[in-house]
Amino acid sequence: MKERDNEIQILIEKYKAIEDIVEENLHKVLLNSLSLVHIMHRVKTIDSIKGKLERKPDLYSSPYEIYDILGFRVICYFSKDVDLAAKLISEHFRVDWNKSKDKRNLIDARSFGYVAIHYVCALPENYGELSNLWFEVQIKTILQHSWAEIEHDLGYKTEFEVPRSIRRSFSKAASLLETVDDIFSDILTKLDEYSIAVKQNIDNQNLDELSVDKITLVEFTANNKAYRNLLQEIAGITNARILEQSPENQLPLIEFLGIHSLGDMVMLIGEQHDLVIELARELLQDSEIDELSSNVVYHFLFRAKLINSNYSVEKIREFFMLTTKNENRIESNTRKIIEKRKNKPKSFQK
Helix, strand or coil: CHHHHHHHHHHHHHHHHHHHHHHHHHHHHHCCCCCEEEEEEEECCHHHHHHHHHHCCCCCCCHHHCCCCEEEEEEECCHHHHHHHHHHHHHHCEECCCCCEEHHHCCCCCCCCCCCEEEEEECCHHHHHHHHCCEEEEEEEHHHHHHHHHHHHHCCCCHHHCCHHHHHHHHHHHHHHHHHHHHHHHHHHHHHHHHHHHHHHHHCCCCCCCECCHHHHHHHHHHCHHHHHHHHHHHHCCCCEEECCCCHHHHHHHHHCCCCEHHHHHHHHHHHHHHHHHHHHHHHCCCCCCEEECCHHHHHHHHHHHHCCCCCHHHHHHHHHCCCCCHHHHHHHHHHHHHHHHHCCHHHCC
């Protein structure tokens, strides 16, 4: 028995020698191509390996025949990411296709369960002796991972271990999780399609049809000619370099000002252009600023709208409360708008 323990311990040490190597390679292969929730891994203990040999003597006569002593779990957000991860892993690792399974296609439709792709892999042959060690990589969505963890904690691996009276509840739970996974995948597909349609409408100047949301605002800020021309004018005041940043935090301000479509935004740019440039010059002309956010147009554009509007002092204060919690800054910005409104040249009065 001691000899078997020593044999297993030597094997465990070999797997520990490749554990970090495999993890590093998985990160290199996967992280540049898809969004991952997590990559988990573990090496089985002596007791766990001995238990598997004892439970399944017909399958395993030696610990060297157990291929999940080192196990990885790649957890993705969406089903399509599971398929992409599987493809990338098969391209960068050696895969034993006879021992690997896409368990999504194997489970009986009448049974409960929620499983994913299990690959038996090895490092490329240029790793020498280390490439002879086979390990398991499970690729799952985050919901499949949650199911596996719950199932493990409940202690039931197959439907035969579950009392008939509650077997249906297991099936319903697995079905609901699988349905949610499908819905999330469908949402992702629709968002991708919407992004493509938005870009096409912006390219074709069909802006009145596009309401303002995160996707439309990002595309507008990056690609609309009127916006980019005004941005270049402002940056040209100090020859500043433009840093591209997400305009997402502008959404509450846009809603407050009643800007409903990208067509409204282009109209506002046309109406407020001269005042925007005047405000930008006042702030930037004598500064040494050499970098400006791509969102700087919104900063001056919204202030120009406030100056040329009939908003009360209280409403202007409410606007600046959306941008900062600093009371002094709120009051200072509000006062500047009111003063500029009183002193603006007639050419800026709209």
